[in-house]
Amino acid sequence: MKSHSDEQSVSLSLEAKALWIEAAGQCDMRREVLKLPGPDEVLVRTLYSGISRGTESLIFEGRVPPSEYERMRGPGMEGDFPFPVKYGYAAVGVVEQGPPELLEREVFCLHPHQDFFVVPAGRVTMLPLSLPPRRAILAANMETALNVVWDAAIQPGDRVAVFGAGVVGTLIAYLSSRIAGTDTILIDREPRRASLAASLGLHFTTPEDIGEVADLDVVINATASPQALAAAIELAGLEARIVEASWYGDRSVALPLGGAFHARRLSLVSSQVGNLPVSHRARWTFARRIAKALDLLLDVRLDSLISGETPFAELPAAYARILSRPDTLCHRIRY
Numbered sequence: 554m555k556s557h558s559d560e561q562s563v564s565l566s567l568e569a570k571a572l573w574i575e576a577a578g579q580c581d582m583r584r585e586v587l588k589l590p591g592p593d594e595v596l597v598r599t600l601y602s603g604i605s606r607g608t609e610s611l612i613f614e615g616r617v618p619p620s621e622y623e624r625m626r627g628p629g630m631e632g633d634f635p636f637p638v639k640y641g642y643a644a645v646g647v648v649e650q651g652p653p654e655l656l657e658r659e660v661f662c663l664h665p666h667q668d669f670f671v672v673p674a675g676r677v678t679m680l681p682l683s684l685p686p687r688r689a690i691l692a693a694n695m696e697t698a699l700n701v702v703w704d705a706a707i708q709p710g711d712r713v714a715v716f717g718a719g720v721v722g723t724l725i726a727y728l729s730s731r732i733a734g735t736d737t738i739l740i741d742r743e744p745r746r747a748s749l750a751a752s753l754g755l756h757f758t759t760p761e762d763i764g765e766v767a768d769l770d771v772v773i774n775a776t777a778s779p780q781a782l783a784a785a786i787e788l789a790g791l792e793a794r795i796v797e798a799s800w801y802g803d804r805s806v807a808l809p810l811g812g813a814f815h816a817r818r819l820s821l822v823s824s825q826v827g828n829l830p831v832s833h834r835a836r837w838t839f840a841r842r843i844a845k846a847l848d849l850l851l852d853v854r855l856d857s858l859i860s861g862e863t864p865f866a867e868l869p870a871a872y873a874r875i876l877s878r879p880d881t882l883c884h885r886i887r888y
Contacts, residue, residue, distance in 0.1 A: 567596075571667035572868055575637045577615040580872050583639075590671045595651030597677065599865075600659070602666045603643035603690030604884040607719065607777060607799070610876045612640050616802035624827065628676065629664040641665035643693045645686045646888075648677065655679070661692045661847060668865060668888050678843050681851065688850055690885055691720070691858060696846040697798075697826040698724035701773060703833055704824035705796045710734040711770040716785055718746035718757070720858050720883045721798065722775030726755050728849070729771075738766060740781075743879070752857045760784060775799050779806040786810075792818045800825075859883050 566586050573583045590596045611617060615635040617625050622634040632638035644664040648655045652674055660677035664670055680689050698721055707713055707729050715726040718741035726739040738756045739746075740763065750757035758766070760781070768790035774782045777799035785795050786809060808821075829837055860882035863871045868886055875884045 567669065569667055569669040571639050571665060573637050573639050574613055578873060581869050587669060587671050590650050593674050594671055595648045595655055595674050595677055596671050597646040597660065597662060598649050599644050599646040599668050599888045600686050601645045601690050602641060602886045604875055605643060606876055606881050611802040613876055618803040627663060639665045643690045645689045659686050661689050663693060666868060666886060678847060681847055684847060684850055688856055689847060691850055691855060691883055692843060692846050694720045695724055695849050696843050697721050698728055699846055700826045701725050701796060701798045701824045702728045703830045704822060705771050705773055705794060707732055707735060707771050713737040713771045714740055714766060714769050714788055715773045715775060716740045716781040717775035718749060719775060723749060723858060725773055725775060727753050730755055749857055753854050769793055773798055777801055783809050786814060789819050795819060795821045796824050798824045859885050862887055
């Protein structure tokens with residue numbers, strides 16, 4: 554027989570399902586019990602989440618170096634690196650319980666792939682009323698792209714090249730191209746990405762067809778390829794800025810820092826979304842940045858960055874295939 558306290562604990566909780574990476578190349582769905590939200594918390598019913606192929610591939614393959622175990626912990630993550638971990642950071646849902654101003658509002662939250670979750674109210678950001686939740690899964694990628702553009706210090710009239718027509722690289726080029734007077738080119742070894750670039754009004758070329766592109770003001774690498782980074786160094790003009798926007802996990806990278814690298818006084822800088830750039834830190838907060846990222850997603854053409862959709866129930870069986878497909882951009886999970 555259940556005691557009164559047992560019945561009360563059941564009534565104050567609900568069951569959720571979440572994707573867990575159990576070992577290298579293995580994932581499964583786990584059930585967990587959620588406590589109902591407290592006064593400053595929200596219960597979110599997930600509508601969609603997005604798979605961030607680059608980062609999630611490294612985690613799925615167990616390629617997070619021990620030195621980065623703590624820094625790579627995402628909001629809402631459970632478990633410990635290397636395995637098992639519950640990971641992901643692009644969830645869009647509806648607030649079912651919480652403060653009146655958030656109740657029944659569609660929100661974005663940095664959270665793993667899970668059908669229901671409870672988080673502090675300050676962790677969710679309301680979607681602009683005109684932004685479809687199915688596109689809002691791009692918010693984390695747009696936030697990263699915005700941070701890269703800030704780190705790159707792109708100015709009106711600059712000549713800019715972005716290596717890598719994945720989601721983040723394409724969004725970087727998209728933002729750069731909207732700065733007055735810039736001449737931005739998106740470079741990728743896959744010719745089929747030309748149609749993606751064209752859909753966003755971007756200039757595109759492959760590394761083999763770069764031709765006369767040279768003497769650039771800013772070059773950004775978003776490929777996680779050392780060959781692309783070496784090419785970026787070659788294209789940079791005198792005292793140009795080269796921004797490394799990709800993460801290599803546990804891989805070491807060799808760079809051509811001989812030749813004219815020093816004579817051209819090149820700057821090689823990293824960009825990582827975990828910190829705001831010094832140029833913005835006095836005025837911007839993480840909350841302001843993610844809100845701006847959501848505003849920047851109002852362009853309907855950005856739907857072209859979502860390359861597929863899978864029901865949440867089928868995610869454990871499909872996850873490895875989604876990550877391994879070279880044509881995957883942002884893959885949407887439907888709940």
